[in-house]
Amino acid sequence: MIIVLRPGTGEKEVKHVEQLVLAKGLKTHTVIGEGMTIIGCIGDTTSVDSRLFEVEPCVEKVMHVQEPYKLVNRAFHPEDSVIDVSGVKVGGNHLALIAGPCSVESEEQVIEIARAAKKSGANLLRGGAFKPRTSPYAFQGMGERGLEILCTARKETGLPIVTELMSLEHLELFDEKVDLIQIGARNMQNFDMLKHLGQTKRPILLKRGLNATYEEWIMAAEYIMAAGNENVILCERGIRTFESYTRNTLDLQAIPVIKSMTHLPIIIDPSHAGGKWWLVEPMAKAAVAAGADGLMIEVHNDPANALCDGAQSLKPEKYDALIQAITKIAPVVGKQV
Ligand code: PEP
Numbered sequence: 001m002i003i004v005l006r007p008g009t010g011e012k013e014v015k016h017v018e019q020l021v022l023a024k025g026l027k028t029h030t031v032i033g034e035g036m037t038i039i040g041c042i043g044d045t046t047s048v049d050s051r052l053f054e055v056e057p058c059v060e061k062v063m064h065v066q067e068p069y070k071l072v073n074r075a076f077h078p079e080d081s082v083i084d085v086s087g088v089k090v091g092g093n094h095l096a097l098i099a100g101p102c103s104v105e106s107e108e109q110v111i112e113i114a115r116a117a118k119k120s121g122a123n124l125l126r127g128g129a130f131k132p133r134t135s136p137y138a139f140q141g142m143g144e145r146g147l148e149i150l151c152t153a154r155k156e157t158g159l160p161i162v163t164e165l166m167s168l169e170h171l172e173l174f175d176e177k178v179d180l181i182q183i184g185a186r187n188m189q190n191f192d193m194l195k196h197l198g199q200t201k202r203p204i205l206l207k208r209g210l211n212a213t214y215e216e217w218i219m220a221a222e223y224i225m226a227a228g229n230e231n232v233i234l235c236e237r238g239i240r241t242f243e244s245y246t247r248n249t250l251d252l253q254a255i256p257v258i259k260s261m262t263h264l265p266i267i268i269d270p271s272h273a274g275g276k277w278w279l280v281e282p283m284a285k286a287a288v289a290a291g292a293d294g295l296m297i298e299v300h301n302d303p304a305n306a307l308c309d310g311a312q313s314l315k316p317e318k319y320d321a322l323i324q325a326i327t328k329i330a331p332v333v334g335k336q337v
């Protein structure tokens with residue numbers, strides 16, 4: 001249930017209505033927007049009579065929210081959420097350009113790629129230190145040493161870092177060192193992990209599960225927000241379909257759908273979607289044209305010898321050309337770069 005207050009409602013009246021909600025055993029989530037204030041009521045509202053609030057002079061209307069997702073729901077927060085990642089804004093009219101290798105392989109590799117990507121316009125650096133691999137015999141990532149290398153690259157370039165959290169045992173370490181904590185597709189419904197993400201205020205990049213519906217995906221975001229961390233960015237990275245020519249199928253419809261359902265930013269990862277480097281450019285352009293809040297792209301200085309995902313990685317020169325094109329598309333859809 002949401003209670004919309006009349007424009008100009010004062011702090012005292014807001015508090016009064018909040019008290020009425022709390023007295024019904026519900027929790028409140030108040031959003032003070034530019035033109036209006038909304039009090040979201042969280043909990044079982046089925047037996048609550050909305051007239052209790054409607055009689056208050058400052059209340060404009062009371063609406064029941066049928067959907068199971070509340071905190072992520074656009075009805076609770078009509079304006080786009082803008083998430084601050086160590087000074088880089090994501091959402092609204094901002095465009096996040098995340099680039100870097102699939103996996104951290106060495107200090108030289110990451111720093112070389114980070115410098116090139118930054119020169120091209122990237123504003124965040126990615127790199128996997130703990131890797132979720134299908135095979136236990138494949139390269140599993142450099143672990144804590146990989147994270148140290150990312151921190152060195154951040155120091156060298158000033159780019160905030162994005163890396164995947166694979167296990168809760170590293171949450172404290174990530175809270176201390178990582179600017180944007182990635183939850184990979186395979187952990188999207190690791191509910192225990194999602195609940196613990198309320199222990200950090202670091203922004204979370206929540207990738208869509210391989211076969212998750214929109215609702216399952218945003219309910220996962222709801223878990224993180226309900227645990228106390230409201231800084232969530234969604235990332236579409238392709239879903240499983242019957243098509244096997246591409247690694248996954250990029251669901252660009254997710255952009256407008258997610259934006260209608262939620263107020264959270266949504267970015268696109270065309271690298272893991274297509275699995276082929278030459279699909280990255282057209283899909284990245286289409287994503288920005290469709291209103292994506294950012295792109296996460298794998299860039300490697302030597303894709304042929306990459307330890308992971310070389311086939312879908314762009315060389316720095318190709319990334320540079322892509323960002324030049326993106327720079328032209330972005331203003332057309334109201335994004336600043
Ligand atoms: C990644 O971005 O490094 C990754 C493993 O992606 P996903 O979880 O989407 O497969």
Ligand code: MN
Nearest residue numbers: 102298308309
């Ligand atoms: Mn990868």
